[in-house]
Amino acid sequence: MELFFFPLNCFYVFMLLLLPLFYAYFSGKAHKFFHHRAALDNQELCEFILSPFFPPADLSGKQFTFPSDPKSVNQPRVALRANTRLITVMTVCLRFFSQLNRMQGLFSLATRDHSNALMLNKDAEGSYKVHAGDDTYVFTKLPTNRMDWNSVCWTWDSRTGLTQLWLNGLRTSQKLVGQNYLVRGDLSIIVGQEQDAYGGGFDRNDSFEGDITDLHMWDRVVSACDLRSYMNQGSFSPGNLLNWNNLNFEVSGNVSIQDADFEETSDRGDVACAVRQLTAASSSTADTQTDGEGNEKLSVLLTTAGS
Numbered sequence: 001m002e003l004f005f006f007p008l009n010c011f012y013v014f015m016l017l018l019l020p021l022f023y024a025y026f027s028g029k030a031h032k033f034f035h036h037r038a039a040l041d042n043q044e045l046c047e048f049i050l051s052p053f054f055p056p057a058d059l060s061g062k063q064f065t066f067p068s069d070p071k072s073v074n075q076p077r078v079a080l081r082a083n084t085r086l087i088t089v090m091t092v093c094l095r096f097f098s099q100l101n102r103m104q105g106l107f108s109l110a111t112r113d114h115s116n117a118l119m120l121n122k123d124a125e126g127s128y129k130v131h132a133g134d135d136t137y138v139f140t141k142l143p144t145n146r147m148d149w150n151s152v153c154w155t156w157d158s159r160t161g162l163t164q165l166w167l168n169g170l171r172t173s174q175k176l177v178g179q180n181y182l183v184r185g186d187l188s189i190i191v192g193q194e195q196d197a198y199g200g201g202f203d204r205n206d207s208f209e210g211d212i213t214d215l216h217m218w219d220r221v222v223s224a225c226d227l228r229s230y231m232n233q234g235s236f237s238p239g240n241l242l243n244w245n246n247l248n249f250e251v252s253g254n255v256s257i258q259d260a261d262f263e264e265t266s267d268r269g270d271v272a273c274a275v276r277q278l279t280a281a282s283s284s285t286a287d288t289q290t291d292g293e294g295n296e297k298l299s300v301l302l303t304t305a306g307s
Contacts, residue, residue, distance in 0.1 A: 056246050063213035063260040064251075066192050075202040076253030080189040082217065082241045087183035090241070091222040092120065093153040093166075093230055094191075095262055098210030099146050101125045105194035105206045106152070107215075111185045112198050118183060120154050121194060121206075128165055132156055132178025139175075142167045149262050151214075151231045155221045158182060169231045171224070189242070191215065192255065213260045217242035233262075 066076050092107055101124060109118040119131035125146065128139045144150055144167065153166040161179025165172045188199040192208040195201055216230075216239030229236045238245055251257075 056248050058245050059213075059247055059257070060245050061260055062257050063211045063262070064191065065211050065256050065258045066208050067254055067256075068209045069254050075193055075204060075207055076255045077193040077202065077207075078191040078212075078255055079199075079250040079252065080191060080215075080242055081248035082187055082189060084219065084241055085185060085187065087118070087187075087219065087241075088158040089156065089220055090118070090217060091153060091155045091220065091227075091239075092118075092215075092217045092242070093151070093222075093227070093239075094212055094215040095149050095151045096122075096208075096210055096212045097149045097262075098122070098208065100209050101146070103129075103206055104208040105190070105192060106208060106212075107154075108190045108193060108195045109183070110188045110190075110195040110198050111183060113185065115195050115197050115201065117187075118156070119194065120152075128152070128167075130154060130156070130163060130165070130177060132158075132163065133181035133183075135161075135177045135179075135181070137163065137175045137177045139165050139172050142172070143170065144168075153222070153227050153230065157221055166227050166231065169228065171227075211258070211260070213244070213262055215239075215242060215244050215247070 064078055069076065087109075094106065096106060098104060103124070104122045105119075106122055107118075107120040108116075111117045114133060116131040116136075117133060119129075121129045122144075123129050123138065126141050126144050128142060130137055130139070142165070151166075151168055154163070155166075156163040156178065158178060158181055161176045162174045163177040164174045186198075188195060190199075191212060193202045194206040196203065214230075218237075218239045219241055222230075222236075226236045228234075
């Protein structure tokens with residue numbers, strides 16, 4: 001009998017010796033959660049709980065690839081996490097490559113109160129549908145490439161209700177959608193599918209097939225100059241709500257991360273911005289300066305832009 005209990009007693013002693021190591025490993029988060037949970041608001045608790053599932057990553061030079069897989073049970077999609085719970089104005093930009101000529105979900109943001117809080121879908125060729133709450137608008141006859149990459153940006157301002165699309169360097173006229181609508185609460189952001197419910201309700205017929213890269217989201221209406229720079233692979237300030245270079249995401253289904261084959265086209269966006277800024281500076285100082293160094297610099301920039 002003593003021989004039987006001897007290994008068991010050794011096991012208990014061994015586990016007791018390991019307890020300090022377990023405590024040292026988990027003490028940081030455990031202390032924060034159990035001893036300071038009263039001081040945490042709901043958002044911080046959600047961030048604490050969700051952080052292991054949304055590791056940030058630099059996806060520069062990478063793309064999400066959504067393959068065609070009719071046998072897949074789990075709808076291919078990518079969940080994103082934005083560092084906000086209130087959106088009143090925004091710009092979202094992404095690049096996509098797809099040969100399908102049907103409705104596809106590009107960007108879907110849902111709250112627990114509204115599955116179509118903010119949504120951008122590509123409909124039939126040349127048509128794009130945007131949602132802001134209960135309001136919808138369809139932009140038609142836009143120049144979409146089916147054998148090349150497309151760069152699309154969507155701006156929206158709740159205060160004015162003005163919304164606009166940019167596609168491959170061209171802009172639409174501004175429309176009125178979702179005036180005074182506020183996006184608030186827990187956000188579920190999905191790329192590659194349309195949400196018909198918070199974090200779910202996916203339909204295979206709405207799924208995206210192709211590649212997506214360079215996704216950014218800002219809490220402001222990005223200037224036309226910066227949008228053109230984004231379209232032309234120029235320099236721009238990355239999104240402060242969603243940043244492709246520091247993205248929190250979770251992949252579901254057969255989505256994979258591949259090297260992006262979107263090539264840098266030109267730096268004309270940077271040149272155009274520099275020309276505009278220098279022109280504005282020259283106009284503001286025209287009373288105190290004659291033709292000189294400022295005009296010579298402008299001439300050089302204009303020559304570069306036209307080359």
